[in-house]
Amino acid sequence: xxxxxxxxxxxxxxxxxxxxxxxxxxxxxxxxxxxxxxxxxxxxxxxxxxxxxxxxxxxxxxxxxxxxxxxxxxxxxxxxxxxxxxxxxxxxxxxxxxxxxxxxxxxxxxxxxxxxxxxxxxxxxxxxxxxxxxxxxxxxxxxxxxxxxxxxxxxxxxxxxxxxxxxxxxxxxxxxxxxxxxxxxxxxx
Amino acid sequence: xxxxxxxxxxxxxxxxxxxxxxxxxxxxxxxxxxxxxxxxxxxxxxxxxxxxxxxxxxxxxxxxxxxxxxxxxxxxxxxxxxxxxxxxxxxxxxxxxxxxxxxxxxxxxxxxxxxxxxxxxxxxxxxxxxxxxxxxxxxxxxxxxxxxxxxxxxxxxxxxxxxxxxxxxxxxxxxxxxxxxxxxxxxxxxxxxxxxxxxxxxxxxxxxxxxxxxxxxxxxxxxxxxxxxxxxxxxxxxxxxxxxxxxxxxxxxxxxxxxxxxxxxxxxxxxxxxxxxxxxxxxxxxxxxxxxxxxxxxxxxxxxxxxxxxxxxxxxxxxxxxxxxxxxxxxxxxxxxxxxxxxxxxxxxxxxxxxxxxxxxxxxxxxxxxxxxxxxxxxxxxxxxxxxxxxxxxxxxxxxxxxxxxxxxxxxxxxxxxxxxxxxxxxxxxxxxxxxxxxxxxxxxxxxxxxxxxxxxxxxxxxxxxxxxxxxxxxxxxxxxxxxxxxxxxxxxxxxxxx
Numbered sequence: 001x002x003x004x005x006x007x008x009x010x011x012x013x014x015x016x017x018x019x020x021x022x023x024x025x026x027x028x029x030x031x032x033x034x035x036x037x038x039x040x041x042x043x044x045x046x047x048x049x050x051x052x053x054x055x056x057x058x059x060x061x062x063x064x065x066x067x068x069x070x071x072x073x074x075x076x077x078x079x080x081x082x083x084x085x086x087x088x089x090x091x092x093x094x095x096x097x098x099x100x101x102x103x104x105x106x107x108x109x110x111x112x113x114x115x116x117x118x119x120x121x122x123x124x125x126x127x128x129x130x131x132x133x134x135x136x137x138x139x140x141x142x143x144x145x146x147x148x149x150x151x152x153x154x155x156x157x158x159x160x161x162x163x164x165x166x167x168x169x170x171x172x173x174x175x176x177x178x179x180x181x182x183x184x185x186x187x188x189x
Numbered sequence: 190x191x192x193x194x195x196x197x198x199x200x201x202x203x204x205x206x207x208x209x210x211x212x213x214x215x216x217x218x219x220x221x222x223x224x225x226x227x228x229x230x231x232x233x234x235x236x237x238x239x240x241x242x243x244x245x246x247x248x249x250x251x252x253x254x255x256x257x258x259x260x261x262x263x264x265x266x267x268x269x270x271x272x273x274x275x276x277x278x279x280x281x282x283x284x285x286x287x288x289x290x291x292x293x294x295x296x297x298x299x300x301x302x303x304x305x306x307x308x309x310x311x312x313x314x315x316x317x318x319x320x321x322x323x324x325x326x327x328x329x330x331x332x333x334x335x336x337x338x339x340x341x342x343x344x345x346x347x348x349x350x351x352x353x354x355x356x357x358x359x360x361x362x363x364x365x366x367x368x369x370x371x372x373x374x375x376x377x378x379x380x381x382x383x384x385x386x387x388x389x390x391x392x393x394x395x396x397x398x399x400x401x402x403x404x405x406x407x408x409x410x411x412x413x414x415x416x417x418x419x420x421x422x423x424x425x426x427x428x429x430x431x432x433x434x435x436x437x438x439x440x441x442x443x444x445x446x447x448x449x450x451x452x453x454x455x456x457x458x459x460x461x462x463x464x465x466x467x468x469x470x471x472x473x474x475x476x477x478x479x480x481x482x483x484x485x486x487x488x489x490x491x492x493x494x495x496x497x498x499x500x501x502x503x504x505x506x507x508x509x510x511x512x513x514x515x516x517x518x519x520x521x522x523x524x525x526x527x528x529x530x531x532x533x534x535x536x537x538x539x540x541x542x543x544x545x546x547x548x549x550x551x552x553x554x555x556x557x558x559x560x561x562x563x564x565x566x567x568x569x570x571x572x573x574x575x576x577x578x579x580x581x582x583x584x585x586x587x588x589x590x591x592x593x594x595x596x597x598x599x600x601x602x603x604x605x606x607x608x609x610x611x612x613x614x615x616x617x618x619x620x621x622x623x624x625x626x627x628x629x630x631x632x633x634x635x636x637x638x639x640x641x642x643x644x645x646x647x648x649x650x651x652x653x654x655x656x657x658x659x660x661x662x663x664x665x666x667x668x669x670x671x672x673x674x675x676x677x678x679x680x681x682x683x684x685x686x687x688x
Binding site: 061 | 466467471473474475482517536537538539540541542544545549551556557588616617618623624625626627629637639642643644
């Protein structure tokens with residue numbers, strides 16, 4: 001193989017790689033909302049680093065409301081896969097001025113979405129054990145999770161929080177978690 | 190023996206009521222004499238009962254019990270009891286050949302040297318020997334329209350069972366005897382649901398039922414050291430009205446003035462349940478300086494109870510009156526089973542933002558599906574009654590009971606906010622609605638008050654202090670008063686409003 005032909009092969013490979021990136025990463029990022037991303041066909045091999053934009057929720061400066069910020073969140077396969085990525089992004093540690101209403105140390109154990117759009121989100125025990133208590137803070141914790149899924153994933157209509165694989169009455173004695181809760185933006189500034 | 194016909198007939202007359210000695214072996218009457226307005230008892234009467242030996246010496250009386258000496262001087266209100274000096278309200282006095290000693294001789298001189306416990310309850314005319322369970326029992330009677338409510342308190346706590354035997358209810362206490370201290374009751378109407386209350390045996394009270402009696406509901410609730418039994422006596426008149434909504438044509442168009450005076454309207458708020466949040470191993474929120482939500486809520490609840498009971502005469506029950514964990518369902522069950530007219534849950538908040546400050550008042554919010562379920566359930570079903578009639582019964586799922594009271598709960602929250610705003614700091618969200626678990630099962634107007642933030646260092650100090658707690662109690666008191674007046678004057682929507 002001559003030097004010229006070797007360069008030509010390299011150039012073709014580079015263009016192919018660029019086109020691959022453009023089709024699978026660039027275009028979805030430009031055109032794809034969360035719903036589109038969630039609805040992406042499953043068998044396609046997704047390159048690492050693919051992202052979607054999602055709104056995540058944090059405690060507002062007055063401590064009595066939530067505030068939302070837009071963040072890049074890893075792409076996930078299907079509604080449940082994308083929901084897991086959103087929750088994991090929501091649980092990731094943040095620095096001031098952001099403050100998470102979900103107690104530190106909480107991790108996602110499992111997540112599944114039923115055919116009628118109810119998401120069951122199972123957290124480790126820190127979400128109750130490390131909760132400071134108080135109705136308002138508990139409401140902010142619960143609606144951080146509920147809104148993170150219902151706002152970003154139109155396919156999710158309600159969210160029920162589980163702890164350590166079990167249904168719970170409340171996180172800290174206040175907000176009823178026995179039924180899935182619907183989106184509630186009244187708690188967002 | 191009729192208890193409540195004439196009150197304490199023997200008080201204030203020359204011959205005082207005798208003492209009744211209660212002991213494991215039985216009961217016995219000990220005569221009491223009045224000398225110079227002072228009650229005396231004869232040593233001759235006490236000696237055989239308590240195995241005392243009495244010796245008269247030149248200037249003293251010596252009473253000995255199993256080698257222990259009580260020395261009384263004939264001219265001083267003093268006694269030496271096993272070497273210790275105690276005072277008596279009067280010196281011993283002679284009546285013929287008998288020596289009399291003041292009644293207090295029993296509690297101050299004899300009790301300290303006696304083998305078993307001696308307890309003198311002078312107002313009740315009881316002397317209790319040994320560890321007998323003798324609760325003090327008070328009975329209150331409250332006419333409620335054509336029905337009536339009996340409230341029977343037993344202190345210290347004693348459980349009781351209520352059974353019906355033809356035209357009498359028997360209230361039998363789990364006790365050795367009863368110490369009945371009841372003020373005279375208002376006269377019972379001659380054709381009402383009850384005619385008299387009397388003692389049937391040492392541990393049983395009897396309620397003689399009247400011609401209008403149709404049934405009863407009894408419930409018990411511990412209140413501090415007291416076990417409270419509430420018996421609602423139902424009237425046949427009420428059932429007739431329920432089953433025959435159209436009044437007979439012979440009724441007068443308007444009641445005569447004297448009749449309306451007799452039928453004073455009964456307030457819509459007669460019982461309030463106060464729920465001190467958390468308790469026991471559930472400490473709730475905690476401040477940096479160690480103030481715990483469970484302690485603040487209990488302290489405020491007790492103050493609210495004392496204030497409302499003393500000043501408004503409304504019965505206030507606490508869902509817990511000590512440091513224990515009460516499940517959320519049990520808290521509303523206490524309120525529902527005792528037919529509380531209001532439910533107020535007390536809490537203190539926590540926030541990840543230390544600067545967060547102020548009180549919030551919550552009423553419940555249900556999601557749309559739950560509301561639809563409950564609304565369908567709220568449509569009454571007509572069911573047969575024991576007497577052969579039909580009654581409209583609303584069958585509401587237990588965990589959605591609050592849905593029929595949402596409008597009034599919001600109104601109560603609004604009234605509370607108005608009373609709070611000049612007294613304590615309010616949060617940026619002073620009145621809110623949320624799916625709060627403890628409110629959902631409450632079958633009466635219900636709110637949850639977050640009094641302030643324990644995570645805010647200034648508020649932590651305030652919440653633990655008497656000034657803040659008293660200001661909050663005064664606000665709750667005023668709000669209850671205003672809510673009651675609004676209900677009584679028909680200024681609030683009836684229960685069952687739209688959310």
